[in-house]
Amino acid sequence: MTTTGTTTEAPAGSPVRGRGRRLLLGSATDITAILLVIVVIFGALNPGAFLTSANLINVLINASLLIVMAAGATFVLVAGGVDLSVGSVLVFSGVIAGKVMVAMGPHGWAASIAGIAVSLFAGALWGAINGIVITKLRVPPLIATLGSFGAAQGLAQIVADGNDLKDIPNELIDTLGVGRLLGLPWLVIVALLVALAGGGVLAFTRYGRRTYAIGSNLEAARRAGINVDRHLISVYALAGLLSGLAGIMSYAEFGSTTLSGHSTDNLAVIAAVVIGGTSLFGGIGTMWGTLVGTMIPAVLANGLVIVGLNSFWRDFTVGVVLVVAVYLDQLRRRSRTKR
Amino acid sequence: MTATPLLEARGIRKRFGAVEALRGASFSVNAGEVVALMGDNGAGKSTLVKTICGVHAPDEGEILFRGRSIAGLTPSQIHGLGIETVYQDLALAPDLDTAANLFLGREELARGVLGRLGVLAKRRMADRTREVLAELKVNIKDPAAPVATLSGGQQQSVAVARAVTWADQLVLMDEPTAALGVPQTRAVLDLIRQVRDSGRGVVLISHSLPDVMAVSDRIEVLRLGRRVARLVTRDTNEQQVVAAMTGAFTSEDAA
Numbered sequence: 001m002t003t004t005g006t007t008t009e010a011p012a013g014s015p016v017r018g019r020g021r022r023l024l025l026g027s028a029t030d031i032t033a034i035l036l037v038i039v040v041i042f043g044a045l046n047p048g049a050f051l052t053s054a055n056l057i058n059v060l061i062n063a064s065l066l067i068v069m070a071a072g073a074t075f076v077l078v079a080g081g082v083d084l085s086v087g088s089v090l091v092f093s094g095v096i097a098g099k100v101m102v103a104m105g106p107h108g109w110a111a112s113i114a115g116i117a118v119s120l121f122a123g124a125l126w127g128a129i130n131g132i133v134i135t136k137l138r139v140p141p142l143i144a145t146l147g148s149f150g151a152a153q154g155l156a157q158i159v160a161d162g163n164d165l166k167d168i169p170n171e172l173i174d175t176l177g178v179g180r181l182l183g184l185p186w187l188v189i190v191a192l193l194v195a196l197a198g199g200g201v202l203a204f205t206r207y208g209r210r211t212y213a214i215g216s217n218l219e220a221a222r223r224a225g226i227n228v229d230r231h232l233i234s235v236y237a238l239a240g241l242l243s244g245l246a247g248i249m250s251y252a253e254f255g256s257t258t259l260s261g262h263s264t265d266n267l268a269v270i271a272a273v274v275i276g277g278t279s280l281f282g283g284i285g286t287m288w289g290t291l292v293g294t295m296i297p298a299v300l301a302n303g304l305v306i307v308g309l310n311s312f313w314r315d316f317t318v319g320v321v322l323v324v325a326v327y328l329d330q331l332r333r334r335s336r337t338k339r
Numbered sequence: 340m341t342a343t344p345l346l347e348a349r350g351i352r353k354r355f356g357a358v359e360a361l362r363g364a365s366f367s368v369n370a371g372e373v374v375a376l377m378g379d380n381g382a383g384k385s386t387l388v389k390t391i392c393g394v395h396a397p398d399e400g401e402i403l404f405r406g407r408s409i410a411g412l413t414p415s416q417i418h419g420l421g422i423e424t425v426y427q428d429l430a431l432a433p434d435l436d437t438a439a440n441l442f443l444g445r446e447e448l449a450r451g452v453l454g455r456l457g458v459l460a461k462r463r464m465a466d467r468t469r470e471v472l473a474e475l476k477v478n479i480k481d482p483a484a485p486v487a488t489l490s491g492g493q494q495q496s497v498a499v500a501r502a503v504t505w506a507d508q509l510v511l512m513d514e515p516t517a518a519l520g521v522p523q524t525r526a527v528l529d530l531i532r533q534v535r536d537s538g539r540g541v542v543l544i545s546h547s548l549p550d551v552m553a554v555s556d557r558i559e560v561l562r563l564g565r566r567v568a569r570l571v572t573r574d575t576n577e578q579q580v581v582a583a584m585t586g587a588f589t590s591e592d593a594a
Contacts, residue, residue: 205457206446209435213443216432223430224444225415283434 031277031325035292035299042303049306057185063298064191065090065253067291068246069265070272071198072127072239074290077273078202079235080215080282081141085130086243087265088152093122093247094257095156098165106167115172119248120241126152127240131233149266157259165257177252187249194242199287211235215282271318272297275325284329296321343406345370345540346391346422346509351400353386360386362564363400368509373531373541375551375572378561379584384544385427387561388511391542392424393417404508421508425498425515433487437479438468440486441501471504475530492523499530509540516550528554548577560584 042050049055069086076083097119105111126148133144168177179186202208213221214228222228251257276293278285300314344367353361361383368374376384389395391402393414402410404420412420431440442464448454465482472479477496479489486494495515502510512531516524524547531554534541545551551558552572560568560583568583582588 201457204459204461206448206459207457209439209446209459212435213432213439216434217430220430220432220443223414223424223426225418226444283432 030328031275031289031296032292034321035296038296038299038303042299042307045303045307050303055302055306057183057188059295059298059302060188060191061185061253062302063294064185064187065246065250066265066268066272066294066298067191068194068242068249069239069269070276070290070294071194071287072242073269073273074198074276074278074285074287075202075211075235076141076239077270077278077280078215078282078285079211079232080218081134081232081236082145082270082280083127083130083236083239084142084145084266084270085126085148085152086239086246086269087262088149088156089123089126089240089243090247090250090262090265091257091259092126092152092156092159093119093244094251095160095165095259096122097248098168098251098257099159101169101172102165102167105169107169107171109169109171112169112172112175115169115251116176116248119251120244123244123247124237124241127243128233128237130240131236134236135229135232153263156257160257160259162259164259165251166255168251168255172248172252173255175252176249177255187253190245190249194245195287195291199291202285202287207231212283215279215284217283268297271322274329275318275321277325277329279329280326281329284332293325342369344368344403345372345405346542347401347403348387348391349401349403351387351390351397351402353383353390353395353398360564361390361397361400364561364564365566366391366559368540368542370508370540371535371538372557373535373543373555375543375545375555375558376561377545377551377558377580377584381563382561382584383564384561385513388424388513388542388544391417392422392511418505421506423502423506423510425495425502425510425512427514427517431486431494431498434485436485437472437482437489437497438465440497441468441471441504443501445505471500475500475503475533477526477530490523492519492526495519495523495527496530499527503530503534503539506539509542510534511542511544513544514546515543516545516547524550548580551580552577562586 069090073083073086097115100118101111101115104114130145130148133139134141176186176190181189202211210221210226210231213224213226214231218228272293273285273290274280274293275296276285276289276291278289297314297318300317301311304311304313347367349365351361351364352359364383364387366376366387376387378384386395390397393412393416396411400410401408404422409417409420432443435443447460447464449458449460454460468482472482477493477500479493479497486497489497495518499512499515502512516527519527528550531541531543543551543555555572558568558570558572558575558580559566560570560580562584567586567589570580570583579588
């Protein structure tokens with residue numbers, strides 16, 4: 001023990017970071033620019049068909065279910081988790097709500113409201129189960145929610161006896177399904193309200209702050225006295241609740257429980273959230289980014305058809321954008337951990 | 340300094356399966372005093388600190404805080420007493436900014452209806468953070484940047500600042516300078532002196548004898564889960580401390 005103190009000074013850190021790269025890495029700014037470029041291109045190619053309010057509202061209608069689910073998934077991913085069960089929970093919630101509405105009606109406001117409540121409850125319940133399995137049984141989120149992805153889909157099929165339910169109160173179809181308020185479809189209003197409320201909670205409240213903290217460093221959050229398990233369960237329950245909301249929206253929109261129509265929703269939702277700049281590793285993300293990330297595939301699908309291109313180009317483009325978005329996230333993390 | 344110590348541990352035993360990490364360890368620290376806890380790897384230093392701050396419950400023995408038994412309380416109950424710990428692996432959330440880390444788990448809410456909705460008082464917390472950093476002479480260039488973008492020394496300063504902000508009684512530090520360069524280490528040692536001078540107690544675990552000689556008032560040495568020496572820093576020297584750590588020297592009043 002004759003050391004006289006270390007003489008090497010730890011580098012204070014400062015790997016070169018170009019201004020251009022930093023601009024590129026700004027969480028959701030780059031992706032917003034990409035969306036604008038896409039809109040401008042389609043607008044220039046066929047302004048008469050693409051840039052009409054009717055068409056843009058159409059795009060929003062097509063994106064509304066994904067927006068609602070992606071809002072929940074943003075919380076889950078920011079908290080460092082993942083939820084593969086969203087599409088199945090959507091179907092399950094719709095089926096349960098459908099059964100309740102048939103038993104009560106099948107028409108009338110009472111049945112409609114009961115249907116909405118049951119769908120929300122069923123979704124939240126699945127989400128809470130996901131959260132409990134993940135935190136209390138310590139099953140990794142990928143597996144826990146893959147399990148409920150299968151289980152919810154299977155139960156939905158059993159309850160529906162393999163056939164889509166089609167009985168839904170006219171009141172629900174005429175409002176939530178196809179109704180409009182001041183020219184805006186209810187589906188779009190609900191979706192945007194969910195995104196707005198979710199974004200507010202994430203950015204400005206203690207709940208949001210703790211969601212980021214847990215995703216950023218779970219152990220630090222625990223040591224700081226945050227009840228991490230309870231918080232995570234509530235995050236998954238929220239994601240489930242929003243899948244339940246999407247379930248009743250879907251049923252109202254299509255007039256069918258669309259049993260087999262949502263098996264890839266989970267991937268679409270995760271792609272949208274990640275394209276929007278939310279990190280797969282937690283701790284980083286914004287609701288605005290998620291909104292943009294959801295709109296990119298929706299605008300592509302719509303615009304490609306309008307300009308006369310095969311809409312399969314959408315899948316190709318979204319795939320590329322997804323990989324690029326994650327690459328940017330990795331760059332961001334790498335430039336940081338070098339310090 | 341013969342009054343009741345701020346914190347005193349007596350005859351602590353802690354067993355993990357077949358390993359007995361603490362075999363009747365004792366320890367004490369007074370208010371306004373820096374006590375260095377030294378010992379070779381496996382001597383039980385970290386276990387003792389974790390037992391004090393509520394992460395482990397002792398199997399046997401007493402922990403008295405101002406004469407009151409606190410053994411077996413939960414970490415958040417210990418926090419409530421004004422005792423905070425700085426961990427070896429920084430317990431920071433790297434994606435959050437300095438203010439968010441300082442207030443992690445203790446976020447302040449806006450006044451009125453917004454607060455009842457859970458809305459954060461971001462401005463107030465940022466202002467308070469600036470005050471705290473200025474008070475502790477910690478220089479963070481951009482407190483609004485994620486702490487991951489700060490240097491290791493600055494990150495450790497944030498962790499220490501958080502602990503001393505909430506600890507109005509006692510700060511426990513487990514190797515706070517282990518990952519730091521010389522200037523950063525000096526800054527943390529200055530912080531430790533400031534905390535002591537404000538009348539709080541500091542427990543410092545460190546392997547760095549020069550640091551310990553520079554900053555501590557007393558040194559307590561653990562060996563194989565038991566206290567083997569209590570030394571007053573200004574009356575001892577590095578050789579004696581090393582002798583105690585290796586078992587060549589045992590002071591008579593230690594156990």
